[in-house]
Amino acid sequence: MIWSSLMPVKTLFISHIGDEAPVAEALKEFLERVFGPDFAFVSSDYESLRGGEDWYPAIVQALKECRILIALVSRQSVEARWINFEAGVSIGAHDSTPVIPVTFRGYGPGEIGHPLSPKMGRNLEDTRGVEALVRDISKHTGAEMIWKAEPQDLVEFVERVKILEKRLRYFGIEMCPDVHGSSITFEIENTGNVPIELHEVEVVIPRSVMPPYMPSPDTNVLERKVEMRNERQYVVQRLKVYGGTLHAHLGISPLPPSLPPRRKQSLNAVGFTLPTALSEEQMDQEIAFSVWTKYGEVKNTRSVRELLQMGQR
Numbered sequence: 001m002i003w004s005s006l007m008p009v010k011t012l013f014i015s016h017i018g019d020e021a022p023v024a025e026a027l028k029e030f031l032e033r034v035f036g037p038d039f040a041f042v043s044s045d046y047e048s049l050r051g052g053e054d055w056y057p058a059i060v061q062a063l064k065e066c067r068i069l070i071a072l073v074s075r076q077s078v079e080a081r082w083i084n085f086e087a088g089v090s091i092g093a094h095d096s097t098p099v100i101p102v103t104f105r106g107y108g109p110g111e112i113g114h115p116l117s118p119k120m121g122r123n124l125e126d127t128r129g130v131e132a133l134v135r136d137i138s139k140h141t142g143a144e145m146i147w148k149a150e151p152q153d154l155v156e157f158v159e160r161v162k163i164l165e166k167r168l169r170y171f172g173i174e175m176c177p178d179v180h181g182s183s184i185t186f187e188i189e190n191t192g193n194v195p196i197e198l199h200e201v202e203v204v205i206p207r208s209v210m211p212p213y214m215p216s217p218d219t220n221v222l223e224r225k226v227e228m229r230n231e232r233q234y235v236v237q238r239l240k241v242y243g244g245t246l247h248a249h250l251g252i253s254p255l256p257p258s259l260p261p262r263r264k265q266s267l268n269a270v271g272f273t274l275p276t277a278l279s280e281e282q283m284d285q286e287i288a289f290s291v292w293t294k295y296g297e298v299k300n301t302r303s304v305r306e307l308l309q310m311g312q313r
Contacts, residue, residue, distance in 0.1 A: 012067070012068050012137065013068075013069045014027060014040055015070065016071075019076065020074065020168060023104060023165065024072055026160055026161060030149075031137065034146070034147055034149060035143045035145060039143070066097070067097065068098045068100070068137060068140045069099045070100050071099060073101045073116065074104055074106075075106070076170065098140045099116070099119050100119060100121065100136055102122050102129075102133060103122070103124070104161060105170075109121030109122065122136070125158060125162060127151065130158060170192040170193045171295055173189070173293070175300060177308075177310050178311060179312065183273050184274065184307065188201065188267060189262075190261050190263055194261060196259045197259075198293055199294070200292040201290070201291050202236065202237065202290040203236075203237045203290075204234050204235070204287065206285040207234055208282055209274055209285060210235055222238045222240060223236070232285075239270065283305040284305060285303065287303075287307065289301070
């Protein structure tokens with residue numbers, strides 16, 4: 001490949017999702033101040049990829065050549081396939097390639113799930129975490145520091161990260177209970193700062209906390225059934241979250257509405273009435289939610305106790 005002979009080999013690869021590119025580029029700038037120019041590869045950075053270059057083989061080659069990989073991880077990116085793919089390519093190329101998960105946007109190293117959870121993580125919102133990250137990189141790569149960040153430099157970098165975080169697109173969904181006595185209905189709330197195109201919702205409720213099973217007349221309900229999961233009966237309800245039918249030829253627009261930031265949409269079709277008296281076991285049983293959007297699937301689980309407490313706030 002001609003391009004590989006023209007580009008210097010980068011010691012460090014910073015893996016990130018597109019929406020978090022500003023933080024990745026700020027980290028690259030900081031680390032190249034510490035270790036020198038041409039030290040880090042960031043796919044979204046104009047200096048890491050040149051115009052006209054075939055970006056996919058360039059990224060794969062950089063992954064194979066790097067001596068250490070940093071995976072920027074937040075609630076928005078922790079399950080991103082691209083982050084896990086890049087980590088896998090780097091490890092596969094050299095079994096000894098260190099992978100360091102670096103968290104930010106209010107997400108801590110202790111929250112990281114598989115496959116990155118076995119790796120010791122650092123945090124960009126803590127000066128001690130940034131200082132430890134610099135030491136990690138120097139130890140794993142043998143790179144010498146040409147500039148030592150003083151405490152005030154670390155504080156300024158952390159503050160810059162926090163400022164950039166506020167400007168990033170944030171995608172978030174929360175299922176909110178609306179409790180009236182023993183009756184529970186639900187709303188979807190867009191907790192992010194960008195509009196969300198909602199598609200479908202699935203709610204899985206323990207059969208023991210519901211009244212006798214009845215088919216729903218609501219036209220938005222796509223499916224309602226009883227099934228066994230972990231030796232318990234559950235009522236599984238799947239519905240579309242916009243009005244009308246699914247087919248444009250029936251006179252209904254095929255595009256779901258966009259839910260604006262900080263707005264809610266009612267899901268009365270999945271409401272139910274709790275038994276008059278709930279045992280401790282019933283209070284601890286969990287209700288699972290899955291919401292499908294244009295950006296993918298979001299899952300959450302709450303116990304009956306938690307839902308009742310949320311509804312009382």
